[in-house]
Amino acid sequence: MNQSAPLDANPLELIACHECDTLHRIPELAPGRSAHCSCCGALLLHNPKGGLDRPIALNIAALLLLVLANAFPFMTLQISGREQTTTIIGASQALYEAGMAPLAVVVIITTLIGPALVVISSLYVLLGVRFRLPLPMLRSMLSWISHLQPWGMLDVFMLGVLVSFVKLAGMADMVMGPALYAFAALIVISAAAMSALEPHLLWQRLGLPGGQPHAR
Ligand SMILES: [Zn+2]
Structure with missing residues (x-):
């Protein structure tokens, strides 16, 4: 057509x-x-057929998954009777305390701040346009989204987690936490949300x- x-x-x-x-x-x-x-x-x-409702629904789902991925334990490690449970923020804090401050900042920006800013600004613009709300800075927010998107590197982080999972498999017992599943779902949902926008x-x-x- x-x-x-x-x-x-x-x-x-x-x-x-x-x-x-x-x-x-x-x-x-x-x-x-x-x-x-x-x-x-x-x-x-x-x-798209669903109009703006589909990207709105996907971004709300992504926001909920982002909260779940950060609120629950990511992984539990058991070595010689000792158990260590960590969250994404906890992992970033551990990197900082181990003297790897730049890496800790990169992890927190690419796994939490970047994706959160993309989802929140997308929802702000989508809801503003969908319901014709007189929100300030709608145009600026829309142009920021494309600049913010490269800072969401959830898949790169997940790849790093999987590599360390394989490397540590013989040395310790690892239990995947609910946050890991939420994080995996977040990768799929946020990609769908981005393509629906x-x-x-x-x-x-x-x-x-x-x-x-x-x-x-
Ligand atoms: Zn052409």
Whole structure:
């Protein structure tokens, strides 16, 4: 389907194809519809069937999982009768106390602060746009989301945990805590939340249609 319109409109409403740079003006899409480039057929914009409700639900789920992943024990280690239980924040604190302050800061930023900021700012913008709330700084928040996303490195942290899990397997008994399962679910849900978020649609509804986020 091609919903591109001729270039006769307000220049603010122009959107550039990310493949061939052809400019289009795209009207507001109905749920479940997509707009494709009239030259090369590349997907310009997609309005998911669930509208903004789907990314809102996914971001609320991600926020709950983030709280669970930090509120419960991540892992319990048993060596020679001694038992040590840790949380993500506890692991970061242990790194700090072991003289690895920069690593502790990186862990806390990429596993807690970065993902929390992405989820909270996404929810702020999504709820503001969905319910037409007169919230301040909606546009600034929307542009921050793309800058904040690279700071969420949940999968890298999980990979590190799995590597240490395999290395320690012969030396100690390890019991996975509820936070580990919450963290694994959080990786999947936050990836789904990110892919469900269509910045173009949000820019369009905020009155600054898609050109900005698509610009190369
Ligand atoms: Zn194109």
